[in-house]
Amino acid sequence: QVQLVESGGGLVQPGGSLTLSCTASGSVISINTMGWYRQAPGKGRELVATITTSGEMNYADSVKGRFTISRDNAKNAVYLQMNSLKPEDTAVYVCDAQDIVTTANYYVGHNWGKGTLVTVSS
Numbered sequence: 812q813v814q815l816v817e818s819g820g821g822l823v824q825p826g827g828s829l830t831l832s833c834t835a836s837g838s839v840i841s842i843n844t845m846g847w848y849r850q851a852p853g854k855g856r857e858l859v860a861t862i863t864t865s866g867e868m869n870y871a872d873s874v875k876g877r878f879t880i881s882r883d884n885a886k887n888a889v890y891l892q893m894n895s896l897k898p899e900d901t902a903v904y905v906c907d908a909q910d911i912v913t914t915a916n917y918y919v920g921h922n923w924g925k926g927t928l929v930t931v932s933s
Contacts, residue, residue, distance in 0.1 A: 833906030
C-alpha cells in the first residue's frame with residue numbers, strides 16, 4: 812500500500828515563507844509527475860505546481876515567481892517552497908504523485924495525500 816504524507820503546513824503572516832514536503836512510502840520504485848494542488852474554503856481543487864521526472868516544472872499563474880517546486884527522486888519526495896505568501900494562498904495543500912510503481916503494484920493515474928493546511932493571516 813503506497814502512502815503520500817505531507818508536512819510543513821501551518822500559520823504564517825503575509826509576506827512570509829513556508830516549505831511543504833511530501834514523501835511517498837511503500838516500496839516505491841518510480842513515480843511519474845509529482846505536484847501540489849490546493850483547495851481553499853468553499854472552492855474547488857486547483858493546480859499549484861507540477862514537476863516531471865526530468866524536472867520540467869509547471870506553475871499556476873497565481874503563484875509564478877513566488878513558489879518553487881522541486882523533487883528528490885531518490886527519496887520519492889516533492890517539495891514546495893512558498894515565498895511572499897498572501898492571504899489568498901490560504902488552503903489545504905495536497906500532494907499528488909502520478910503512476911507510482913512499487914515492488915508489488917502499479918498505481919496508475921493520480922494518487923493523493925491527505926493534505927496539509929496553510930493559513931496566511933496576520
